[in-house]
Amino acid sequence: MSQSFKESQIILALQAYQADPKLSLRCAAKIYDVSFDALNRRHHGIPARKDYIPSSRKLSNLEEEVIVQYILNLDSRGFPPRHYDIKEMANRLLTDRDALPVSKR
Secondary structure, three states, rough: OOOOOOHHHHHHHHHHHHHOOOHHHHHHHHOOOOOOHHHHHHHHHOHHHHHHOOOOOOHHHHHHHHHHHHHHHHHHHOOOHHHHHHHHHHHHHHHHHHOOOOOOO
């Protein structure tokens, strides 16, 4: 089964559980053929692992997109994107929101 199919089944099971007060969470998991543990975690507001943002991630999606556009802009003008330049751009973005700079790696 694909991951999105499983997630949609979990959502359907949660909706059925919330709509029917007589339906137990374990029974809804069995009817919709999903893991009880996964259904229980979603019921308690814990997102799926694929939806977590790692704590080690420094840049937001928007900041990453800004850096990608910066690299593409350099490339279109014939300048190779150097590691130092990309690191400086990332650190400038992080400084704007008072975050720690990127490491040496």
